[in-house]
Amino acid sequence: MYNFDFVKPATVDEAVKALADDEAQALGGGQTLIPTLKQRLASPSKLVSLTGIAEMKGVSKQGDAVVIGGGTTHRTVAEEAASAYPGLADLASRIGDPAVRNRGTIGGSLANNDPSACYPAAALGSGATIVTNSREIAADDYFQGMFTTALEEGEIITEVRFPIPQKSAYAKIAQPASRFPLVAVFVAQYGDGVRVAVTGASNNGVFRWSEAEAALSGNFAADALDGLTVASDDMIGDLHGTAAYRSHLVGVMAKRAVAAAS
Amino acid sequence: MTQVKMTVNGKAASGDVEGRTLLAQFLRDSQGLTGTHVGCDTSQCGACVVHVDGKAVKACTMLALEADGAEVSTIEGQANADGSLNVIQQAFQDHHGLQCGFCTPGMVMSAAALLKDNPKPTETEVRDYLEGNICRCTGYHNIVKAILAASGQDVSAIAAE
The missing domain is CATH 3.10.20.30 (Beta-grasp domain)
Structure with a gap:
C-alpha cells in the first residue's frame, strides 16, 4: 500500500471540503477500498474517512420509506431495518461475513457499484433514491455500468431512501470463496408493479429484468416466470461459472426470490 | 507520522x-x-x-x-484475571478445537463476539457465524463443538464425524 494522509471529519460539510483536494478519496468501512489499496490498484494522496459523521448513520422509517444513512453498517441495517423492510434487512444480514458486516457501509457499497455486490440489487429493485450532499438520484439513473455510477468526484452518499414494498425477497448463490453473489436476484412487489433486479450476472453490473417484472406484475408467482430467459450475451463468464450458467441462474434465483417473498 | x-x-x-x-x-x-x-x-x-x-x-x-x-x-x-484460560479458550483445549493453532486467535475472538450476541447458538448458527474464519487444518468440527460447549450446551451427543 502506498502511503496517504488520513483525515476523519465529523460533518458532511467538512468531508466535502476535504474531498475537494485532488487525489482525495472517500473511505467508508474500507472493506473493499483497503484491499484495493493493498493491491496498489488505487493510490489516493488522502483518505477521508466518513465513519465519524454521526448524521450519516442510522435507520429510520419515514412514511412509506426506510431511510438509511450512507455510513450505516450492514450489521445495523440487518438489525434495525428488520421490522420495517425485512427483505432489505435479510440481504444486509448475508453480505460477506460478520466481521465485514461490522465495518462495511451501504454508502460504500453503492458508491463502488461492484457488479457482484448485494446492495445495488436492493436499491435498484426497490426504486430507491440515493441522496448525496448535493442532490437526489433515482436508482434507475444512478447505476451506469460496472463500477460506474452517477456520482461526481467528491460527491458523498448521505442517505438512501427505500420505498417499502408489500412483499420482497433476495435470493443469492454465493461464490464460496469470496462470498459475493455468483448471481443474486432481488424481487419487490409494489402497488404499481413488481421490480426485479439482478446482480452478479452482467458485465454491465446490476440490471432490471423487465420481462420478469411484466410477468410478475400480472401474476406474482414463481411459475409466472416459466419459459422466460435472459440472453447470455452480456453475462459474466469466468472460472466460477460460464455466461450460460449465470444466465440460467438468473431465472432460478428469480423464482426462488418470488417463492420466498413475504 | x-x-x-x-x-x-x-x-x-x-x-x-x-x-x-x-x-x-x-x-x-x-x-x-x-x-x-x-x-x-x-x-x-x-x-x-x-x-x-x-x-x-x-x-x-x-x-x-x-x-x-x-x-x-x-x-x-481474553484470559481470566488470574491468567487461567477463559471459558472459550478452555473449551477449545478440552475439545481439541485447534490443530496448528494459527487460526485460533481469530476463532476465539469470533466465538466471543457470537456468544455475546447469541449466548445459546445452534450448531448451524455457529457454522454461519464462522463463515469468515478459515482453518486450513480443516478442524471445523471440533471448533464448532468447542464453541457450543463454551456456551454451556451439552455436546456429548455430537459425533466426532
Whole structure:
C-alpha cells in the first residue's frame, strides 16, 4: 500500500471540503477500498474517512420509506431495518461475513457499484433514491455500468431512501470463496408493479429484468416466470461459472426470490 | 507520522503510525501483541479478528487511525484475571478445537463476539457465524463443538464425524 494522509471529519460539510483536494478519496468501512489499496490498484494522496459523521448513520422509517444513512453498517441495517423492510434487512444480514458486516457501509457499497455486490440489487429493485450532499438520484439513473455510477468526484452518499414494498425477497448463490453473489436476484412487489433486479450476472453490473417484472406484475408467482430467459450475451463468464450458467441462474434465483417473498 | 491512541485490553496504548498502517500492524509491531495473526491479508481468513468497541472486525482491513479513541480487545486480553484460560479458550483445549493453532486467535475472538450476541447458538448458527474464519487444518468440527460447549450446551451427543 502506498502511503496517504488520513483525515476523519465529523460533518458532511467538512468531508466535502476535504474531498475537494485532488487525489482525495472517500473511505467508508474500507472493506473493499483497503484491499484495493493493498493491491496498489488505487493510490489516493488522502483518505477521508466518513465513519465519524454521526448524521450519516442510522435507520429510520419515514412514511412509506426506510431511510438509511450512507455510513450505516450492514450489521445495523440487518438489525434495525428488520421490522420495517425485512427483505432489505435479510440481504444486509448475508453480505460477506460478520466481521465485514461490522465495518462495511451501504454508502460504500453503492458508491463502488461492484457488479457482484448485494446492495445495488436492493436499491435498484426497490426504486430507491440515493441522496448525496448535493442532490437526489433515482436508482434507475444512478447505476451506469460496472463500477460506474452517477456520482461526481467528491460527491458523498448521505442517505438512501427505500420505498417499502408489500412483499420482497433476495435470493443469492454465493461464490464460496469470496462470498459475493455468483448471481443474486432481488424481487419487490409494489402497488404499481413488481421490480426485479439482478446482480452478479452482467458485465454491465446490476440490471432490471423487465420481462420478469411484466410477468410478475400480472401474476406474482414463481411459475409466472416459466419459459422466460435472459440472453447470455452480456453475462459474466469466468472460472466460477460460464455466461450460460449465470444466465440460467438468473431465472432460478428469480423464482426462488418470488417463492420466498413475504 | 501521526499519533494514534486507543485502549487495548483495558490499557492505554499509543504510537506513531502512517496513514497506511493497519490496525493489525499497530497491534503486532508497535504494541508487541503478536497473538493477532495475519493469515491472508485480504480479509478472508479471519485470523486477525479483534474486537473494536465490542464488535468483531478484521484487523488487517482496518487502518490503525480508524481505531483512534476506540476500545480494542485482542486474544491477549481474553484470559481470566488470574491468567487461567477463559471459558472459550478452555473449551477449545478440552475439545481439541485447534490443530496448528494459527487460526485460533481469530476463532476465539469470533466465538466471543457470537456468544455475546447469541449466548445459546445452534450448531448451524455457529457454522454461519464462522463463515469468515478459515482453518486450513480443516478442524471445523471440533471448533464448532468447542464453541457450543463454551456456551454451556451439552455436546456429548455430537459425533466426532
